[in-house]
Amino acid sequence: MKKIILKSVLLPKASGAVRADILVAGNRFEKVSTPLVPSDYDNAEIVDCSNFAIMPAFYNGHTHAAMSLLRGFADDMELYKWLSEYIWPTEAKLTPDDIAVGSRLAILEMIKSGTVFFADMYWHREQTMRVVEEMGIRAAIGVTFAEPLMTAEAWANNVEFLKNHTGESERVQLVVMPHAIYTVGEEKTAELIELAHAENYKIHTHLSETVLELKNCQEKFGCTPVEFWKRLGGLNSNFSAAHCTHFSASDRKIFAESGATAILNPCSNMKLNSGIPQIAEMLKDGIKLGLGTDGDSSNNNLDMQEEMKTIALLAKYLGTAETLPAEEALKMATCNVANFFGLKAGRIEEGFLADCLLIDLNNERMVPCYNVYSNWVYSANSGAIDSVMCNGNFVMRNRHVEGEDEILRDARECAKRLKS
Amino acid sequence: MKKIILKSVLLPKASGAVRADILVAGNRFEKVSTPLVPSDYDNAEIVDCSNFAIMPAFYNGHTHAAMSLLRGFADDMELYKWLSEYIWPTEAKLTPDDIAVGSRLAILEMIKSGTVFFADMYWHREQTMRVVEEMGIRAAIGVTFAEPLMTAEAWANNVEFLKNHTGESERVQLVVMPHAIYTVGEEKTAELIELAHAENYKIHTHLSETVLELKNCQEKFGCTPVEFWKRLGGLNSNFSAAHCTHFSASDRKIFAESGATAILNPCSNMKLNSGIPQIAEMLKDGIKLGLGTDGDSSNNNLDMQEEMKTIALLAKYLGTAETLPAEEALKMATCNVANFFGLKAGRIEEGFLADCLLIDLNNERMVPCYNVYSNWVYSANSGAIDSVMCNGNFVMRNRHVEGEDEILRDARECAKRLKS
Numbered sequence: 001m002k003k004i005i006l007k008s009v010l011l012p013k014a015s016g017a018v019r020a021d022i023l024v025a026g027n028r029f030e031k032v033s034t035p036l037v038p039s040d041y042d043n044a045e046i047v048d049c050s051n052f053a054i055m056p057a058f059y060n061g062h063t064h065a066a067m068s069l070l071r072g073f074a075d076d077m078e079l080y081k082w083l084s085e086y087i088w089p090t091e092a093k094l095t096p097d098d099i100a101v102g103s104r105l106a107i108l109e110m111i112k113s114g115t116v117f118f119a120d121m122y123w124h125r126e127q128t129m130r131v132v133e134e135m136g137i138r139a140a141i142g143v144t145f146a147e148p149l150m151t152a153e154a155w156a157n158n159v160e161f162l163k164n165h166t167g168e169s170e171r172v173q174l175v176v177m178p179h180a181i182y183t184v185g186e187e188k189t190a191e192l193i194e195l196a197h198a199e200n201y202k203i204h205t206h207l208s209e210t211v212l213e214l215k216n217c218q219e220k221f222g223c224t225p226v227e228f229w230k231r232l233g234g235l236n237s238n239f240s241a242a243h244c245t246h247f248s249a250s251d252r253k254i255f256a257e258s259g260a261t262a263i264l265n266p267c268s269n270m271k272l273n274s275g276i277p278q279i280a281e282m283l284k285d286g287i288k289l290g291l292g293t294d295g296d297s298s299n300n301n302l303d304m305q306e307e308m309k310t311i312a313l314l315a316k317y318l319g320t321a322e323t324l325p326a327e328e329a330l331k332m333a334t335c336n337v338a339n340f341f342g343l344k345a346g347r348i349e350e351g352f353l354a355d356c357l358l359i360d361l362n363n364e365r366m367v368p369c370y371n372v373y374s375n376w377v378y379s380a381n382s383g384a385i386d387s388v389m390c391n392g393n394f395v396m397r398n399r400h401v402e403g404e405d406e407i408l409r410d411a412r413e414c415a416k417r418l419k420s
Numbered sequence: 421m422k423k424i425i426l427k428s429v430l431l432p433k434a435s436g437a438v439r440a441d442i443l444v445a446g447n448r449f450e451k452v453s454t455p456l457v458p459s460d461y462d463n464a465e466i467v468d469c470s471n472f473a474i475m476p477a478f479y480n481g482h483t484h485a486a487m488s489l490l491r492g493f494a495d496d497m498e499l500y501k502w503l504s505e506y507i508w509p510t511e512a513k514l515t516p517d518d519i520a521v522g523s524r525l526a527i528l529e530m531i532k533s534g535t536v537f538f539a540d541m542y543w544h545r546e547q548t549m550r551v552v553e554e555m556g557i558r559a560a561i562g563v564t565f566a567e568p569l570m571t572a573e574a575w576a577n578n579v580e581f582l583k584n585h586t587g588e589s590e591r592v593q594l595v596v597m598p599h600a601i602y603t604v605g606e607e608k609t610a611e612l613i614e615l616a617h618a619e620n621y622k623i624h625t626h627l628s629e630t631v632l633e634l635k636n637c638q639e640k641f642g643c644t645p646v647e648f649w650k651r652l653g654g655l656n657s658n659f660s661a662a663h664c665t666h667f668s669a670s671d672r673k674i675f676a677e678s679g680a681t682a683i684l685n686p687c688s689n690m691k692l693n694s695g696i697p698q699i700a701e702m703l704k705d706g707i708k709l710g711l712g713t714d715g716d717s718s719n720n721n722l723d724m725q726e727e728m729k730t731i732a733l734l735a736k737y738l739g740t741a742e743t744l745p746a747e748e749a750l751k752m753a754t755c756n757v758a759n760f761f762g763l764k765a766g767r768i769e770e771g772f773l774a775d776c777l778l779i780d781l782n783n784e785r786m787v788p789c790y791n792v793y794s795n796w797v798y799s800a801n802s803g804a805i806d807s808v809m810c811n812g813n814f815v816m817r818n819r820h821v822e823g824e825d826e827i828l829r830d831a832r833e834c835a836k837r838l839k840s
Contacts, residue, residue, distance in 0.1 A: 071787075072794035076736075076745040109784045270733035271798070273741040300798040301785055310730075313690035316496075321693040325496040364529045365721055367491075367828050368835030374492035378691070378720040383803030408787050415788030 001026045002392060004354075005041065009049035010361065011348065012372040014327065022054065024354040027170075027392040032350050052358040053372050056330070056346050057388060058304035059337035060110065060118040061263035062204070062242035062292025065128055066094070066102030068109065069414055070297035079210075079272055087297060090418050098414050099124040103131040105411040106302060111137065111401050113303045113382035116355045116390040119204055119240075119263075119292065119341065121177045129167050136395045138355075140341050141167075142177030142204060145184055145192060162199055171391060173202075173341065180206040181217050181225050186232065193234040202341065203234060204263075207241030210274045214246055226251040235260050240340050242292055243268075244282075245275040252278075252285040261288040261340040264332070266310045268294035279311060280319030290337035305382045308333040312377055326377040358387040421446045422812060424774075425461065429469035430781065431768065432792040434747065442474065444774040447590075447812040452770050472778040472806060473792050476750070476766045478724035479757035480530065480538040481683035482624070482662035482712025485548055486514070486522030488529065489834055490717035499630070499692055507717060510838050518834050519544040523551040525831040526722060531557065531821050533723040533802035536775045536810040539624055539660075539683075539712065539761065541597045549587050556815045558775075560761050561587075562597030562624060565604055565612060582619055591811060593622075593761065600626040601637050601645050606652065613654040622761065623654060624683075627661035630694045634666050646671040655680050660760050662712055663688075664702075665695040672698075672705040681708040681760040684752070686730045688714035699731060700739030710757035725802045728753040732797055746797040778807040 006022040011032070023031040023040050031040065074086035094102075099122070110118060117138040120128055125141050132139040143158050150158075161174075168174055176196040178184040184192070196203050208214060208225045217225050226247060229235045237259035244262040247255065255262065264277045282289060291311060293302045308329050315324035335346030345353040359366065359376060363384035366375050376384075388396040395401065426442040431452070443451040443460050451460065494506035514522075519542070530538060537558040540548055545561050552559040563578050570578075581594075588594055596616040598604040604612070616623045628634060628645045637645050646667060649655045657679035664682040667675065675682065684697045702709060711731060713722045728749050735744035755766030765773040779786065779796060783804035786795050796804075808816040815821065 069788065071799055072789070072791045075791070075794045075798065076742055078741050082741070105784065105787065112784055267733060270737040271741070273736050273739070276737055296799070300794065301800075303785075303801065306726075306729075306801070309726075310733075313687060313730075316693050317690040317696055319693070321498050321502070321691070322496055362825075362828060364525065364532055364824070364828065365723075367525065367831050368489060369492070369832075370835065370839060371492045371495070374495045374720065378495065379491055379716070380721075381723065381726070381801045381803065383801065404784070405782075408782060408784065411787050412789075415790065419790060 003040070003044035004392070005036065005044045005046045006049045006054060006358075007046050009358070010053040010372065012053060012055070017053065017372050022348070024389070024392050027354055029348060029350055029352050029354050032348055034350065049358060051361050052386060053361055053366070053376075054348055055357045055359055055376055056334040056348060057116040057355040057357050057390065058114050058333050059290075059341070059343070059346055060115050060292050060302065060304055061240065061290040061337040061340070062265055062294060063106070063118050063120055063302060064122045064295035065106035065118060065120050066099045066122055067295035067297045068106040068302075069094070069098065069102040069411065069418060071300050073297060075300070093418055096124045096127050099127040100131055101410045101414045103128040104135065104407045106296065107131060107135045107137060108401055108404055108407050109296070109302050111135070111388050111396050112385075112399070113301075113305060114357045114385045114388055115302065115304050116388065116395070117338065117341070117343070117345075119175065121179070121204065126167065129172055132172055133169065136393055137390050138171040138343070140173050140175045140202070140204070142175050144177045144179060145188070146179035147184055147188060149183070159195065162195060162201065165199070176201045176203045178203070178205050180209075180213070181221075181228055182213060186221065189234065190232050193232055196238065203239045205241050207244055208246045208251070209243035209269075211246060224248060224251050226254055230254055230258070240290070242294070243274070243277075245269050245277050247278065247282070252282060252287060256285045256287045259288065261290055261336070263290045263292045263337070264311060265292050265294040265307070266314055267307055268298045272298055276314055276318075278318065279315045280323050283315070283319070283324065288336065288340070289332050290340060291333045303382055304333045305380070308377055326371070326373040329377050330373060354389055354392040356389045357385050360384050360386045423460070423464035424812070425456065425464045425466045426469045426474065427466050429778070430473040430792065432473060432475070437473065437792050442768070444809070444812050447774055449768060449770055449772050449774050452768055454770065469778060471781050473781055473786070473796075474768055475777045475779055475796055476754040476768060477536040477775040477777050477808060477810065478534050478753050479710075479761070479763070479766055480535050480712050480722065480724055481660065481710040481757040481760070482685055482714060483526070483538050483540055483722060484542045484715035485526035485538060485540050486519045486542055487715035487717045488526040488722075489514070489518065489522040489831065489838060491720050493717060495720070513838055516544045516547050519547040520551055521830045521834045523548040524555065524827045526716065527551060527555045527557060528821055528824055528827050529716070529722050531555070531808050531816050532805075532819070533721075533725060534777045534805045534808055535722065535724050536808065536815070537758065537761070537763070537765075539595065541599070541624065546587065549592055552592055553589065556813055557810050558591040558763070560593050560595045560622070560624070562595050564597045564599060565608070566599035567604055567608060569603070579615065582615060582621065585619070596621045596623045598623070598625050600629075600633070601648055602633060606641065609654065610652050613652055616658065623659045625661050627664055628666045628671070629663035629689075631666060644668060644671050646674055650674055650678065660710070662714070663694070663697070665689050665697050667698065667702070672702060672707060676705045676707045679708065681710055681756070683710045683712045683757070684731060685712050685714040685727070686734055687727055688718045692718055696734055696738075698738065699735045700743050703735070703739070703744065708756065708760070709752050710760060711753045723802055724753045725800070728797055746791070746793040749797050750793060774809055774812040776809045777805050780804050780806045
């Protein structure tokens with residue numbers, strides 16, 4: 001079994017940071033707070049970490065990876081104009097090969113900013129799954145359903161794909177992803193809930209993103225989006241939803257009691273003028289909370305560190321200066337998302353999956369270092385990440401990711417075609 | 421005269437980006453859109469910029485540089501507890517040497533994140549001035565006034581310092597900085613306005629930062645902080661104020677008409693639960709707007725790129741998705757601040773001071789590159805900056821700043837003493 005020893009790494013703890021020698025065996029942390037013995041060093045690769053702090057890697061709870069190809073394609077405009085005049089006509093040009101190119105660019109960006117897992121809602125999922133396997137990270141790949149955009153045959157293919165558990169692996173899981181209440185009706189949603197239950201899949205969807213969605217849901221179904229999902233029996237600990245920007249007090253109570261997880265996307269919500277999540281109230285009501293970046297075309301990056309700082313600041317603005325301390329904000333970007341997707345990950349603890357970041361303590365934003373959590377959440381940016389480990393393997397070392405030049409070249413060529 | 425040619429750099433324009441050869445002569449851009457002739461190359465250093473876009477450098481309109489030593493010292497707590505139990509007792513330990521150490525750390529952080537100018541409000545200003553000269557950037561150094569914290573002698577010394585224009589230079593200017601309405605009373609404020617007018621200084625102060633400040637101002641002076649400054653005749657185009665978080669509609673009108681500049685600090689305002697600036701309304705009312713980071717102990721960094729993205733997102737949240745497009749947000753972080761401080765800077769144009777950033781187009785966050793402004797404001801972070809030029813000289817190249825190891829070492833030693 002492959003062994004790596006992270007020697008003399010600064011290990012943050014609630015009580016203060018300590019130096020530790022951490023043993024990674026296979027794809028797990030085998031020893032974190034347990035002293036190593038001489039035999040632990042047999043056949044182990046020893047990595048000098050005296051200049052590094054270790055942090056959990058990020059788990060991105062909501063994105064559309066291949067939309068990286070549309071980063072900056074159109075900005076600063078009203079949502080419907082943006083979608084109908086710019087995004088949809090260009091997306092229509094995307095081939096399966098383009099999806100692979102865009103997924104590679106997205107995963108490169110994720111690794112560089114410390115993300116080792118993403119929940120993806122998009123099309124041509126086989127391409128994205130292939131690239132995830134190839135680049136060494138993890139994903140929950142959505143099998144996406146949207147009635148107006150799919151033929152009956154495509155819908156049936158999706159269902160088959162799920163029934164066969166196609167392509168599931170150590171690092172890739174499938175997730176049932178009805179796009180939203182306004183694209184999948186009551187009957188079809190009920191069918192998907194049943195399918196997810198029968199095949200033991202998680203469900204992930206867009207929920208309560210805009211005021212318009214709320215209004216239309218009320219008109220069509222006579223209830224809020226949260227009530228819609230509750231009524232159909234889909235709201236439980238296997239359910240997570242992106243955005244959740246406009247929950248009523250009653251929605252928050254229902255959602256908290258169900259054990260479902262809300263994946264907040266504050267940067268995208270602000271940029272598209274959707275609103276801001278009521279993070280302070282959600283925390284008070286005990287809703288399980290994670291973070292996601294949304295896609296590159298509406299954020300315009302996949303940087304979970306930035307999303308984490310943003311939600312921490314919004315929480316203090318909406319609550320008090322004491323709301324959502326640094327360590328709690330970090331959990332929203334790490335273990336809270338991992339937990340929902342059934343991964344024993346997102347903490348540097350014995351028995352957890354060996355996913356982590358080595359943070360450069362010689363980065364000026366990490367100095368002085370009274371509190372590593374504070375520096376990581378409020379001061380640093382992703383440029384302070386030296387190395388990224390996923391499943392016991394380094395996917396970035398000394399800020400280098402294998403094949404990055406080719407990935408950028410392919411993305412540029414593809415973008416040139418899309419623009420023309 | 422020293423000459424540098426930035427060869428084949430990507431020059432963003434409103435109409436799209438073009439490749440250009442830019443001639444820097446002395447401390448100015450001599451040719452930007454004018455084609456070079458053979459004699460321009462005589463004795464010129466030629467820098468291959470085919471992998472770079474050029475952007476204006478950042479001008480930080482409000483900070484407390486040496487507070488870098490207190491980064492992460494205490495977070496996530498109510499303002500008064502934070503100040504009285506943590507910040508003030510520790511600041512009392514700071515020696516003039518510590519201020520030099522802290523200023524060096526702050527300026528290192530600024531250069532790394534693309535800032536070449538800062539307006540500083542702090543103590544032991546001679547130390548900070550010395551470090552600014554030494555490290556090659558620009559500053560507007562505050563001569564800070566706060567009645568409860570100063571002896572009559574210290575106050576008089578400050579006035580003498582200003583009357584003598586002590587230490588002013590090509591890159592350093594002095595600014596009259598009464599700390600705030602709650603620390604400098606009516607009579608003393610009037611005296612400082614007169615002094616600034618007589619000696620041709622700008623004025624900079626904290627204004628309308630918290631609801632408590634508004635309440636106390638109303639009780640003590642029977643007016644809002646903006647009305648207080650107007651009444652004393654201090655509100656004009658030589659006046660700028662940090663924060664401006666709580667302007668009434670009438671305050672906005674008065675402020676806009678006066679020609680004064682509001683320096684917004686959204687990250688600090690959110691983190692300390694002070695509120696958020698009403699950016700959409702301020703834009704509508706035509707107030708001159710710039711950006712600042714506030715100090716490292718309340719932000720917790722000096723990253724103007726982050727501040728720029730944050731204000732752009734808040735503007736869209738508070739206004740519409742069309743409010744404050746990327747290029748306008750960039751101006752708030754660059755030329756708008758430079759303009760207030762009387763610098764012909766913050767634009768890549770002929771005759772402007774040669775301050776600029778070279779942005780790495782091979783950074784994954786700059787790919788694809790449909791719109792350089794969009795990528796720079798919404799997608800990238802300061803890690804995409806390869807080089808920083810100030811006054812015609814490179815202060816960072818290939819992400820290296822001279823003396824950075826020593827700066828970090830000194831800051832760590834100082835922090836150890838402060839913590840003990």
